[in-house]
Amino acid sequence: GENVEQHPSTLSVQEGDSAVIKCTYSDSASNYFPWYKQELGKGSQLIIDIRSNVGEKKDQRIAVTLNKTAKHFSLHITETQPEDSAVYFCAAQGDMRFGAGTRLTVKP
Amino acid sequence: DAGVIQSPRHEVTEMGQEVTLRCKPISGHDYLFWYRQTMMRGLELLIYFNNNVPIDDSGMPEDRFSAKMPNASFSTLKIQPSEPRDSAVYFCASSLEKRGNQPQHFGDGTRLSIL
Numbered sequence: 001g002e003n004v005e006q007h008p009s010t011l012s013v014q015e016g017d018s019a020v021i022k023c024t025y026s027d028s029a030s031n032y033f034p035w036y037k038q039e040l041g042k043g044s045q046l047i048i049d050i051r052s053n054v055g056e057k058k059d060q061r062i063a064v065t066l067n068k069t070a071k072h073f074s075l076h077i078t079e080t081q082p083e084d085s086a087v088y089f090c091a092a093q094g095d096m097r098f099g100a101g102t103r104l105t106v107k108p
Numbered sequence: 109d110a111g112v113i114q115s116p117r118h119e120v121t122e123m124g125q126e127v128t129l130r131c132k133p134i135s136g137h138d139y140l141f142w143y144r145q146t147m148m149r150g151l152e153l154l155i156y157f158n159n160n161v162p163i164d165d166s167g168m169p170e171d172r173f174s175a176k177m178p179n180a181s182f183s184t185l186k187i188q189p190s191e192p193r194d195s196a197v198y199f200c201a202s203s204l205e206k207r208g209n210q211p212q213h214f215g216d217g218t219r220l221s222i223l
Contacts, residue, residue, distance in 0.1 A: 036214075041217075043214030044214045096156065
């Protein structure tokens with residue numbers, strides 16, 4: 001089955017700095033990689049996704065990169081704001097497996 | 109669209125009692141998923157349905173857990189009898205079309221506490 005490893009488990013940055021979260025997966029057949037944001041007391045919400053036919057995708061301050069050869073993908077958040085504070089999950093959704101999550105704290 | 113709706117939002121009950129969690133997926137979504145989230149184990153897939161049919165229940169921890177989807181707009185997850193180690197947040201999610209290639213839309217979860 002699919003294993004998804006996510007690092008780091010916690011990340012604290014100063015407002016305005018960048019944050020990077022990395023995930024690796026094991027199943028080379030995976031072709032869809034979403035990132036979810038979970039705020040306190042809420043369900044996870046999709047913030048960006050990438051499919052295996054592209055290497056990078058950007059949406060304003062959020063970007064995702066994918067390296068299929070190395071089987072890893074990363075979330076990049078630039079110019080972080082306090083409202084970015086949340087738990088972020090990656091997934092290699094071929095088998096509905098999620099990473100363990102990264103708790104991001106953005107200090108004002 | 110109202111999104112995925114789960115009820116109740118919080119449930120506190122004594123061990124041994126039956127617990128029923130409810131989910132209404134987004135209209136038109138063919139896939140419905142039940143997850144359990146704990147600090148120790150993260151987000152675990154329990155079971156998922158396609159067109160109301162259970163496809164994979166290998167994540168259901170024990171026979172005490174059961175899930176049904178009697179129609180396209182409603183699903184239940186039951187625990188009978190409940191135990192303190194079942195305490196967790198349970199999420200329902202739904203998605204369009206083929207699994208694995210579409211984002212999932214999550215409900216806000218049910219926080220379950222078994223005393």
